[in-house]
Amino acid sequence: MKGFYRSEIFPGGENLVVQHETDRGCEPHTHDFFEFVLVVRGEAEHIVDGKSYRTRPGSVAFINFGQTHEVVSAETEYYNVLITPDCIGSGLYRETETMRELFSFVYERGDGDQCVNFTGADITRAITLVGELYRETTEKRESWEAAASDLFHLFLIMLLRYVRGGKTVAPQSKIDEGLGWLRAHYAENPSLSEVSERFYYNDSYFSRLFKRFTGEGFNAYVNSLKIGEAAELLENTSLSVEAIAEKVGYADVKTFYTQFRKITGTTPSAFRPKK
16 A cells, blocks of 8 residues: 655645645555645545545545545545644644644544535635635745644634534435435345445445444345335235235245245245235
């Protein structure tokens, strides 16, 4: 895995570097500095330590040093705000304290979500703010360090307000969306990979989240949906067992019987009300 190091990114001993880039993503990598990625144009999937976030204009992914980071996109324009841990005790001390509070709040809360989606006027405000920060750090006009410090601090405060307000990209809302889609499409036999890709998660993280929020593994949950619908059809229609098995997504009746008995404790024929 590729690593990016301070000696490459901060060759002049700077504490803060801002990049304005347009590219098609990057391979998994680590770095020994902090990174804040503000999307200006386009959509991308940011994967931080195996956790996937779908980003759009106004999204900010923030990455701690030492974490694994990957970006998958067609083409995205973004600002990269990079800062070294060495800024403690420097002119950026306020920013470091605010940044520490930002990461501490996320980790102590327990979900570890590291993406914010700015909304409304805050999208333009954030992009304008970081755009001015980029100009200050690249043009280096008179008193640019003081100006950059103030701009970066304002940007961090915007992030912290969103994080404290619970406005990170929340797994629960995505899982709820995923479950809603699955309830509508379970008979199509979607795989875990298909569903996780649809909602911009990697497979292993989606599988863990799924079990955490439903109490069941993915396959067990899908089978429960199928058998629940089959039970309704057995009670309220005259469809044959074979037709019901096919309707809820089982390719053969034997598997349907096995799963039905496993979940309900009886066979489809015995479950159906006697006329």
